[in-house]
Amino acid sequence: MKKKIDRCDLCGGELKLGKTTLEIWRGADLVVIKDVVADVCQQCDEAYLSAETSKKLDDFLRDYQRRKPERFISVPQYSPLQVVGG
Numbered sequence: 001m002k003k004k005i006d007r008c009d010l011c012g013g014e015l016k017l018g019k020t021t022l023e024i025w026r027g028a029d030l031v032v033i034k035d036v037v038a039d040v041c042q043q044c045d046e047a048y049l050s051a052e053t054s055k056k057l058d059d060f061l062r063d064y065q066r067r068k069p070e071r072f073i074s075v076p077q078y079s080p081l082q083v084v085g086g
Contacts, residue, residue, distance in 0.1 A: 006039060008041035008046050010041070010044055011041060011046070013041040014041070015040065016040060017040075018039075018040035018047075019035045019036060021034045021035070021036070022036055026061065029065075031064055033057070036049070036053065036057075037053060
């Protein structure tokens with residue numbers, strides 16, 4: 001029996017188990033979580049989290065501010081006028 005290949009909802013590419021980086025805005029805070037296990041599209045890199053991983057992520061985000069981050073990173077921010085001119 002041939003195994004069904006899971007496909008990306010966006011581009012139709014093949015999904016394979018891998019890791020992704022999540023960038024999540026919580027109010028004015030940008031939370032970056034690296035190496036999250038997910039099914040990752042081999043064409044467009046869209047990542048699909050399992051229900052279990054999503055639940056763990058929700059639990060983490062409820063009280064992430066109480067945890068010590070692995071490190072802090074500097075992220076540049078630009079205004080729309082800088083991007084499109086004006």
